[in-house]
Amino acid sequence: MAGGGEAVAQALAGGAPLPQALGAGGPCPVRFVPQAELPAGVAYEQFIFDTGSVPTRENLHDFFNGLCWLRFPLAKQRLNRLQAAQIAADGVRDVRGPVRDALTLFDENAALLQAPDALWTALLERDWQRLFISLRPLWAQARLVLFGHALLEKLVRPYKSITAHVLREPVPASLGSDMAAWDAWLCEHLSAPLLATKPFTPLPVLGVPGWWAANDDPAFYADAAVFRPKRAGTGA
Structure with missing residues (x-):
């Protein structure tokens, strides 16, 4: 970019x-x-x-x-085609359906993550202490790329609770840092059935090592209002 x-x-x-x-x-x-x-x-x-x-x-x-x-020209065009297909099927309603909701959420607030398996496991479990403290050195092998334009806008005036919706599909390590390859991969993966399942997991982006000076202090992650634990027996 x-x-x-x-x-x-x-x-x-x-x-x-x-x-x-x-x-x-x-x-x-x-x-x-x-x-x-x-x-x-x-x-x-x-x-x-x-x-x-x-x-x-x-x-x-x-x-x-x-x-x-x-x-991300290919992925953005894919999102638009999926939106148009939903409009053609259902018309424009006062309340968006689940697919259009998910498409909009992705467009506005999504992020993509390429990372070692251990980081993914901790992220999906919302084990923030392990993700950001115990496994902190592994972030040197990770790439977090923001896709959502509303998410980027929020970071112009950053605050601790800014949270991305990370696509729950790891970007293959074989793609390296080639954003054109990321774009093509994402375009192939985006579909209405996938997005209808809301395949996202939350990530407070200012907790990522190197993204915010305050997170050098482990106490930064003790704020349960931002780093919320996963509720037992749920995906939330």
């Missing part, structure tokens, strides 16, 4: 409106247009699917959404 983000930032510094600046970020399967181009009464996701255009407001939320399109 860094290269594309730098080009976008330069365009913004030169006075370009956000949709135009995002267009300077590199190849992308969609184009970015002013929010005013979205007709009244037309669903945002449907408009993107029909026109290949992303309505974009002049704010941080849409800035990060655009950057995510630049970094």
Whole structure:
């Protein structure tokens, strides 16, 4: 995201409106247009699917959404196609169904993790002491990549309880740090049946070693309001 983000930032510094600046970020399967181009009464996701255009407001939320399109073009396009398929099947309702809810949650707040098995086991058990203290050296072998644009926006003004929804499918170690390969892998894995199961596990991202200076102190993880234990007999 860094290269594309730098080009976008330069365009913004030169006075370009956000949709135009995002267009300077590199190849992308969609184009970015002013929010005013979205007709009244037309669903945002449907408009993107029909026109290949992303309505974009002049704010941080849409800035990060655009950057995510630049970094994960295949996965973002896959999410949009799944949204459009749900709209075609069910129409636009006042209350979203489980698949559209999960699609939106993924788009806004998801993260991807590539890590040793021991870290995954501790994360899924929400054994925060083991995850972040006992196994702390293993984080040097892990990669946590944020996908959700709302999640990125929150981190502009960070606070301790910011929590990502980590996809419960480990990114293969064979992909290394190649984000194009991550994008292709994710695109292949995203499906309506998978997302309907809400295949996520929570991760307070500022607990990740190296992400926040305060977490160098083990007492940081004693806050049960943030680092909540897994409830017995449930997945929650």
